[in-house]
Amino acid sequence: MVLQASGVMSIPATVSVDNQLPASWTAHYNCADVSMVTSSYTSRLWSQDLHPQNWTKYQVWEWLQQTLDMHQIDATSIPFQNFDLDGRQLCNMSFQDFTRAAGSVGSILFQSLTDLKWNGQYGQTDMFIPADIKTEIDDFPCSGLAFKEEPSFYSTSELFDIKSSFQPNTILASPAPSSPDTKRSQVKRHNPRGTHLWEFIRDILLNPERNPGLIKWEDRSEGVFRFLKSEAVAQLWGKKKNNSSMTYEKLSRAMRYYYKREILERVDGRRLVYKFGRNARGWRESDK
DNA sequence: TTAAACTTTCCTGTTT
DNA sequence: TAAACAGGAAAGTTTA
Numbered sequence: 528m529v530l531q532a533s534g535v536m537s538i539p540a541t542v543s544v545d546n547q548l549p550a551s552w553t554a555h556y557n558c559a560d561v562s563m564v565t566s567s568y569t570s571r572l573w574s575q576d577l578h579p580q581n582w583t584k585y586q587v588w589e590w591l592q593q594t595l596d597m598h599q600i601d602a603t604s605i606p607f608q609n610f611d612l613d614g615r616q617l618c619n620m621s622f623q624d625f626t627r628a629a630g631s632v633g634s635i636l637f638q639s640l641t642d643l644k645w646n647g648q649y650g651q652t653d654m655f656i657p658a659d660i661k662t663e664i665d666d667f668p669c670s671g672l673a674f675k676e677e678p679s680f681y682s683t684s685e686l687f688d689i690k691s692s693f694q695p696n697t698i699l700a701s702p703a704p705s706s707p708d709t710k711r712s713q714v715k716r717h718n719p720r721g722t723h724l725w726e727f728i729r730d731i732l733l734n735p736e737r738n739p740g741l742i743k744w745e746d747r748s749e750g751v752f753r754f755l756k757s758e759a760v761a762q763l764w765g766k767k768k769n770n771s772s773m774t775y776e777k778l779s780r781a782m783r784y785y786y787k788r789e790i791l792e793r794v795d796g797r798r799l800v801y802k803f804g805r806n807a808r809g810w811r812e813s814d815k
Numbered sequence: 816t817t818a819a820a821c822t823t824t825c826c827t828g829t830t831t
Numbered sequence: 832t833a834a835a836c837a838g839g840a841a842a843g844t845t846t847a
Contacts (some may be wrong), residue, residue: 723821757835770823776835781822783837798831798835 579643582614594639724781725790727764728752729803729810750803750810757799 582590591610609628610617617640625633625640722730731738732752741760745751754760757775765773782801785791789804803810 768822773823777823777825779836780824780838784822786837796831 579614579640580618582617587612587614587617590639590643591636594636722767724764724778725785725803725807726809727767728760728782728801729807731760731763732810745800747812750807751794752801752803753797754799754801 579590587610612620620628620637622634622637625637627633629636728742731742732744741756741763742752742754745753754775757778761773761775761778764778765771782791785804785807786793789806791807792802792804794800794802
């Protein structure tokens, strides 16, 4: 969250995300900033209703994402289909069950869940917000504010990120346990700024039901996609990076750097159209 | 402290 | 004419 001295975010005057985002976005996510509200909500997170035992499958996935993020583990390194469980089933899993389901990451997950079950804490620093909190966030009285004045907009991508990568139909690549990829992905990679731009874009594409109208596939099998709301996507990216001055022009410059690394390929003659390259992972349907 | 990775920012010129 | 594309250059941020 970047606030200027006045407490008002700096947004290009010509850009209104509210105008670009679909209604479902503004209605559901365009409210309280997680990072702002978390501190005030943290103490309420672990009421009985939010005990892991009571989680939905969806909340289980959120917890998975958060735990992997916290430990900087590549989300593609565990088979999420093994965690198609609700909280009760999750809590019934033994340590061995976790290691069977997630390999070496299983112990981390087991420890995290144990902490939650017994301490009501998520480590010392975490700000994990199960989906239930969204109800409270949604109730945050700011929905009528204009984007420029709204302290909450920059929560959108965080909420999106949590929800994005863990839909049952968007499970990312899960290399076989013995593959070199697994080893590599379970090692901390140099990822100084968290999610990379191309991963952010990929996750939007993988969740069209939650992100309608921002980016869409042009040719799913070939990895060709097109920006529909380029400035909105740029602002979401900026929000994720706490950079309120992000524009599509800057975002597209970063995208062009991916050509050299073969994460993206050029699509000549078509505006706002990009194609995933051979070094982009997790976007193929076969990756699920 | 340094190097590397990965943007971010600014810019000029070109294309659609 | 505006928007988007292309890519050079340099600066900024974060991590190992």
